[in-house]
Amino acid sequence: MSAVLERQRWFAGLALLVAPPLALTGVASWPFVAAFAGVAALVLASRRAVPPLRPWMENLLAPLILVAVVAAGGLRYGVLRPVAQLAILVAAVRLPGCGERSRGALTATMLGIVGVAGIASSTHPTLAAYLLLLLAFVLVMSGRLVAISLAGRSSAAGGPVAWPPARQVGGSVVLAALVAVPVFLLLPRLRSPFAGIPIDGRSISGFRDAVALHGIGDVKLSRRVVLRVAFPETEKGRVSPDWLRLAGATMRRYRAGSWVEGRLHNEALPVRPGADLELGAVPPHAKLYEAEITLEADTSTVFLPPGAVSLHAPDGLVLFRDPGGSLRTRRVDPPLEYGVRFDPRRLQQPPPEAADVDMPPDSGRVRELATRVARQAPNPLAAALAIEQHLQHNYGYSLSSHAPVREDPVQWFLFRSREGHCEFFASSMVLMLRSLGIPARLQAGFAGGERSGGEFVVRDSDAHAWVVAWIDARARGRTGSGGWAGLAAGALAPGRSEGEWRVFDPTPPEGRPGVADDGGHGLRLGWQSLETAWDRWVLTFSLADQLEGLRRGIEAVGGAMPRLLAVAGLVAVLAVGAALRRAAGRRRPAIEPRIGAGPAVSRALARAYASCARAGVVLPAGATPRELAGVVRLACPVAASPLAWLVETHERCRYAGGATPAGPKLRQASRAIDRALRRGASSRRA
């Protein structure tokens, strides 16, 4: 296989690898992804190097690509989507001929942008495995391309082009993952000031007590466990799905595309130790049910089932009630367990006020639509049901629709996109009811859950928004504007209206969370735990978590200070010891300072020194063996030969790795030197 063909195949393989997240996350439209994957598959399957498109053809395709991107929505859905679609098409055009060196860099850049777009849009736990797979692929690809490049350049390649070693690739992946974990935890999660405009509008969020329709996130994709709910006094099969409609916030004020409630009028609730907190009046002959709720998410909202009349909270819990009737507490470490008694047939809400029929300016079209939809309705209940059904049947459910920043989201949903998520449906119904004079509020919380043993597990993906509307039984006559007489703002004073709050859910069934049975399978439970951990520690990991970790770390260090000091002292002592030992090792010379303490050849040399001293041969202080040999050659030539052999042998053994001669040979040399020196000394004396 030629180098160009192999390069081409690796790039095509990379293109096919980055394609799946695009399709699964919806960051790019299907036709774009299909075209991209098709070109990549063709290039990969080709048995010869595919030539690049002719320049005139690329020039012709360039404006067509721009037109396609604009036609697919342009900047309507943010920046990421058009950029990804543009990169996909450019990459598809550049893939033919990508084996050529001149085209490889741009193709790789385009594929990189496409890959980042797909990864940035992914929230599934398999993203981690995908990233590791992608890294392994890039490592193998890099290894092959480097080997091919070297084989082409080297004057004499050492054999066929080899694959990168599996151990190196696997080890690199493992090491990279190990390094990535602390880096991921330590990278600061600071949102910069220029992040005000949502680039893709897909931030992750579950329940929110301030619904901003511009920025709804992938609520349905988050699998974090928020609540566990058990109904101890009720049989398993008799739990109604409506009981799992757990409200966390009730909102009345709609301002510039957002539902926001002030916190100025929060009412502190007296919680007596050991006693239940009364939340509302218990009607006579009402049948009450009991729920035990465990709040596992770190939030200040206390979620309650419909018609909650009393709350049994742990001692010391500080509770507040906001104007919408929802309960809040100071943020406490999860889990928070509390019990609730509730009457599911009677919704506990403060009576309607003027704010419950308040409409934003320029909402004439909404009123027209509501009037047209409810023109046949004889009473407010029928009107509400008509509007609920109209929204359920004529509008689509979608998580990927995001309202343009400059438009009112409700009007954009009702008249332009005609698809959206639960908050769009609920907001639209609230405003349509209000336009008819029916007081209505938006309620956000969780609806549904997953049966797990004797309890229900409620996740972020069960977050939902619905409508509570005041249905007045007395209202019969229509006003000129299409509303109902008797429901004007002035008639909403307490005691002037007879009616009740009722729940409406205009979201189509496919967008409504339900009650699901668990499989009871170990693998499934394990996967759920994994999803929960992924949500908690990856998707929703934030600056607050980092600060919390830092605080706990400081506390842990502070608590264990005596032990840490002891360990530090021990380490310091060990380090000083190691340093001293190392320094001593450095000071130690390469040879023994005292000749004679070393191997046999050194001892033989030491004996020669001693013989010289006995024979009266005067040596300079610290004489080296060679100096010794030189002095002896002059003083006693007979001893020079065996001494020269001994010195040479000594040097060879000590410094050149030579073998030590046999002991008898050394002793023979020593004796010869000693004998010659003694004879020389006697002759000198004579």
Added chain:
Amino acid sequence: MKTGSGVRGPGSGRTSPDETPADRAPRWTPGGRFGARFPGFSLKPTWAFWVFLATVPCLGAAALNTGNNALYLLLSLVMGAFVASGAFSRHTLSRLRVRLAAPPEAFAGAPVRLQLAVTNTSPWVPAAAVVCRLGGMPGSVVAARVAPRQTVELGLQTMFARRGSRPLPAVLVEVRLPLNFFVKSVRWPQSGEVLVYPRRVRVGAIRWASAERREVRLSRARNGRGGEVDQLREFHPGDDTRDIHWKQTARQQRTIVMERRSRTVPSRFLALDRQLPRLDSEVLRDRFEDLVSEVASSALAELRRGEPVGLVMGSAVTPPDTGTAHARRVLQRLALVQPVGPGEDPLPALAAGDVVYRLVEAG
């Protein structure tokens, strides 16, 4: 030829004066304590590194701007891959050992193949795409893969530019994998020398110093220690014991030695005058090199035809002889000959009137 090789620690070797472009490419060489700890280590960023350097801030800005944890995850993994790549390439490089074997013979200006042994001492990690270059000389080779605790033998073709005793060139070992962010290299000096014979050139008519035939006693050092066996006789004190004919001694039960006959060889000498008119002239020195190449090529051509050739260089005389050993001896002498000034080391009288290879200055 003097040959020999060995392995020393990396980095402490000499730098060749004539470096190749690859050696002159910008590289980062550590100094200070790091340089002392990793001698001979150098680092050269590749285009992949610059792409990485440009990508990481962009990715970081995107993650920071959007708060998207998937982007943070990707950024972390990219940085982790950078660290892993650095760690693995450093590990691979530190576990590689190279040993260069001197060639049996090398002529200046002619391609020669050196034997290179690449050893991976790592117990676990294989090395791949290891490039070995010769420091200051052309030639490189790629070891596609070196398994853990194994040695790969590779042939590396190169060329020595000049004759003489040359140190074995240092070997520059380069690794790029796993991610090709850097070309990390370490320089392994090689101990040992190569005696490079003079350059081989095309020769014309050979200029012989003397052509008369005369008796030459063959050297004892040569194979057979003399000519053909002339006769067998009884051993006399003083005879070389190596001349004993053991079969006849055993057969006759007395010590028999072989008496050899000297043979007549033509006394043909190539005489090279080492004296230059001026020693400080580069031109003359270059021409002297050409002269040496011509003499060496002439001698080699004659010896290959089986003709005896003697060599006279200054006062040193190499008697005429034939054979491979004699050719090697002649080439060794010509490889090491150096020019001298006027009046130094003149040619002996016997060749004074003969035709010699000598440089004279025109005019």
